[in-house]
Amino acid sequence: MSTITPVGERFHAELTELSTLVDSDRPGWTRRALSEVDIAGRDYARRLMKQAGLATRVDGAGNVIGVLPGRVGGREIMLGSHTDTVDGGGRFDGITGVLGAIEVVRLLQENNVGLDHDLVIVVFFNEEPNDFGFFCVGSRAMTGIVDRTTLATTDLAGRSLAETLPDSGIDPEAFLDARYDFSKVTAFLELHIEQGPELERMGKQIGVVETITGINHFKALFTGRQDHAGTTPMDVRADAGCAAAGTVLAVESIAESGTNTRGTSGHIQFTPEAVNVVSANASVEGEFRGPDGSWLNEAQRRLTDAADDQGAKRGVRVEMEWTTDDAPVPLHEPITSTIAEVADDLGQTRATMFSGAGHDAGIIAAETQVGMIFVPSHDGRSHCPEEFTELDDILPGIEVLLESVLRIDAAPRSGAPSR
Ligand code: HGY
Numbered sequence: 170m171s172t173i174t175p176v177g178e179r180f181h182a183e184l185t186e187l188s189t190l191v192d193s194d195r196p197g198w199t200r201r202a203l204s205e206v207d208i209a210g211r212d213y214a215r216r217l218m219k220q221a222g223l224a225t226r227v228d229g230a231g232n233v234i235g236v237l238p239g240r241v242g243g244r245e246i247m248l249g250s251h252t253d254t255v256d257g258g259g260r261f262d263g264i265t266g267v268l269g270a271i272e273v274v275r276l277l278q279e280n281n282v283g284l285d286h287d288l289v290i291v292v293f294f295n296e297e298p299n300d301f302g303f304f305c306v307g308s309r310a311m312t313g314i315v316d317r318t319t320l321a322t323t324d325l326a327g328r329s330l331a332e333t334l335p336d337s338g339i340d341p342e343a344f345l346d347a348r349y350d351f352s353k354v355t356a357f358l359e360l361h362i363e364q365g366p367e368l369e370r371m372g373k374q375i376g377v378v379e380t381i382t383g384i385n386h387f388k389a390l391f392t393g394r395q396d397h398a399g400t401t402p403m404d405v406r407a408d409a410g411c412a413a414a415g416t417v418l419a420v421e422s423i424a425e426s427g428t429n430t431r432g433t434s435g436h437i438q439f440t441p442e443a444v445n446v447v448s449a450n451a452s453v454e455g456e457f458r459g460p461d462g463s464w465l466n467e468a469q470r471r472l473t474d475a476a477d478d479q480g481a482k483r484g485v486r487v488e489m490e491w492t493t494d495d496a497p498v499p500l501h502e503p504i505t506s507t508i509a510e511v512a513d514d515l516g517q518t519r520a521t522m523f524s525g526a527g528h529d530a531g532i533i534a535a536e537t538q539v540g541m542i543f544v545p546s547h548d549g550r551s552h553c554p555e556e557f558t559e560l561d562d563i564l565p566g567i568e569v570l571l572e573s574v575l576r577i578d579a580a581p582r583s584g585a586p587s588r
């Protein structure tokens with residue numbers, strides 16, 4: 170077993186530098202995809218990859234890909250995560266896994282440890298939800314599940330994704346053609362902060378992810394009639410805002426009806442926005458999550474019906490669109506058990522976990538064997554400026570990532586990895 174330990178100061182300095190590349194007009198540690206600062210973030214990661222000796226390129230979908238050639242070649246082990254954040258997000262979501270993967274490359278080289286496999290590091294483009302209703306955009310493009318309908322989707326200003334991608338240096342045609350050949354990938358591993366409270370509560374160092382949540386996103390548009398707020402009697406209004414608000418409450422009550430299920434409305438807008446005008450239009454965007462695919466399907470149906478009811482009783486037209494429909498993803502047993510054995514052998518405490526957060530790993534799992542390594546989040550906080558993980562809590566995750574790569578590399582091709 171390897172006794173190589175990560176260089177904490179180096180990792181910490183890079184995490185500080187990358188996390189402070191932020192949009193100064195936004196709260197928290199904001200580096201949203203499709204923004205200039207997101208380009209700077211991916212460029213920074215690419216510079217580090219080059220310094221670590223990787224041959225780098227950017228694929229047609231904006232994913233930064235670095236390769237450390239192996240002794241044998243032909244087969245790959247892939248590591249990766251993302252550098253974009255939510256608006257007002259934190260410093261650790263995504264970049265912990267990117268910088269952790271680059272640290273693994275450097276540790277292998279500094280300790281003259283060669284792999285048979287090529288080691289491929291990916292900084293996935295646009296993992297967090299964008300204004301077009303999509304998330305995990307780069308990993309979806311790599312797995313070939315984007316199409317012209319994806320490109321035609323519009324934001325609330327009416328601009329299409331196809332019109333917007335070139336601002337980030339992405340050609341829409343190349344975006345459609347960014348499919349990666351996963352037949353040569355033995356496994357994909359993603360290190361990530363937990364983003365919830367379980368590891369800290371249990372006093373465990375490492376989370377071994379068994380399943381990643383299913384996520385269904387929706388956009389609902391409500392079209393009513395604009396009228397005077399003082400002279401229009403309540404019974405003749407077609408108030409789009411009220412239909413939208415009723416839909417928000419339906420999301421909450423449907424989510425409360427399941428086990429470990431979640432429902433969130435993250436956006437609501439009335440048009441016009443004026444206290445003395447009945448809303449002509451309104452929009453709501455939100456999502457359901459949960460570990461059970463059939464519950465998610467049922468939640469979709471119930472919310473579509475609830476929004477229709479909200480509209481029908483007010484004479485408001487409702488258009489409901491489900492923009493993503495991702496089923497829960499079980500991760501792959503040979504990889505998850507390798508991660509668990511590695512943690513045990515390194516003397517680290519660990520727990521098996523469900524991920525309520527979505528990850529590029531969940532998309533890549535359709536193509537190759539996938540495992541995820543979680544490290545604790547202080548107070549379980551994430552997607553907020555207070556998101557925090559101690560350096561001493563991250564380093565064990567990098568050690569597990571490194572040793573898992575070594576075991577997968579050394580495993581017989583047809584069997585479960587072991588060493
Ligand atoms: O939204 C999510 O679950 C992830 O953090 N992108």
Ligand code: MN
Nearest residue numbers: 255262297552
């Ligand atoms: Mn996130």
Ligand code: MN
Nearest residue numbers: 262263296361
């Ligand atoms: Mn993330």
